C-alpha cells in the first residue's frame with residue numbers, strides 16, 4: 001500500500017527558532033561556502049586533479065538543511081555538485097580537499113576526484129557525474145534497509161536536470177510501490193548547464209510529478225535553511241517509517257556550471273537577482289536580528305576560514321598516489337589481481 005501523496009509547497013517557517021538552534025546551521029552553511037571558495041582557489045593554483053569542478057555556492061541551504069538530518073547507518077548518493085552535501089553529512093574537509101586534488105590522503109586515495117567521492121563509513125555511496133546516475137542505487141539501499149529493519153534511510157541528491165531522466169521515474173515508482181525508506185532530493189538551482197528549467201520542461205512544479213507516483217512530495221525555499229530543515233525532517237522521518245518521499249529545493253546556482261563556465265547564457269540582472277537569494281547572508285541577518293553579536297559571527301567565520309585554510313594546505317602538502325596503487329580499491333577483494341597495465345600494453349602491442 002502506498003501512502004497518499006502530500007503535495008504542495010510547505011508553509012514558510014516563521015523566524016522564531018532561537019539562536020542556539022539556528023547558529024549550528026549557519027556555521028555549517030558557512031563551512032560549505034568557505035570550502036567551495038577554497039576549492040576554487042585550489043583550481044586557480046593549479047592543484048586540482050581536474051578542471052571540472054562544480055561549486056555549490058548558493059545551494060548551502062539545501063546541503064545543510066537535508067544533510068544534517070542524516071544519521072549513522074543512513075546512506076546517500078549525490079550528483080556532480082555534491083561537495084556541500086557530503087560536508088554537511090560530516091565529511092572531513094581535509095580529506096575532501098585532498099581527493100579533489102587527486103592526492104593519496106583523499107577519501108578515495110585520489111581516484112575519485114571532485115565528481116566521484118565516496119565513503120562507506122559515512123554512508124556516501126558515491127557522487128556520480130552521469131545526470132541521474134546515482135538515483136537507482138538508493139532504491140537498492142532502501143530495500144536492504146527495509147529487509148534488515150535497520151531504520152536507515154537512503155537519500156538521492158540530484159539537480160533539476162535529472163528531472164528529465166527516465167531512471168528517476170523508474171526509481172520513484174519502485175520506491176513507492178515497495179514502501180521503501182527512500183528520499184529523492186532535487187536541488188533545483190534553475191539551470192542545467194546552459195538550459196533553464198522552464199526551457200527543459202513545462203511541468204515546473206516538480207513535486208507534482210513525484211506525488212503522481214504516490215510519494216510524499218514537497219517544494220521548499222532553499223534560501224531558508226530552517227524551512228528546508230523542517231521539510232527534510234518531515235520527509236526523512238516519514239521515509240524511516242516506510243513512506244518514501246521527494247523534496248524539491250528551490251535555489252540559485254551563483255556561478256557557472258563548472259569552473260571555466262562564465263555563464264554567458266544568463267543576464268547580469270538575472271545573476272544579481274539570483275545572488276540576492278543567499279541562504280548564508282539570510283541566516284546571518286536573522287541571527288543579528290535575534291540579537292546575536294556581530295563579533296560572535298565574525299569570530300565564527302574566522303574559525304571556519306582557518307579550518308578551510310588548513311584543508312587546502314593539507315591537500316597541497318599531501319603526496320600523489322603511487323603508481324602501484326592504481327588498482328587498489330578498484331576491484332572487489334575476491335576478484336583475481338588484474339594484469340598490470342604495462343604488461344597488458346606490451347602483450348597487446350606484441351600481437352601485431
Ligand SMILES: Cc1ncc(C[n+]2csc(CCOP(=O)(O)OP(=O)(O)O)c2C)c(N)n1
Pocket residue numbers: 054079080081129130131132158159160161162189191192193253257
Ligand atoms: C546522462 C547525462 N547527460 C548529459 C550530461 C552532461 N551534463 C553534465 S552536468 C549537466 C547538467 C546537469 O544539470 P542539473 O542536473 O540541473 O545539475 P546542476 O549542474 O545544475 O547542479 C549535463 C547536461 C551528463 N553528465 N549525463
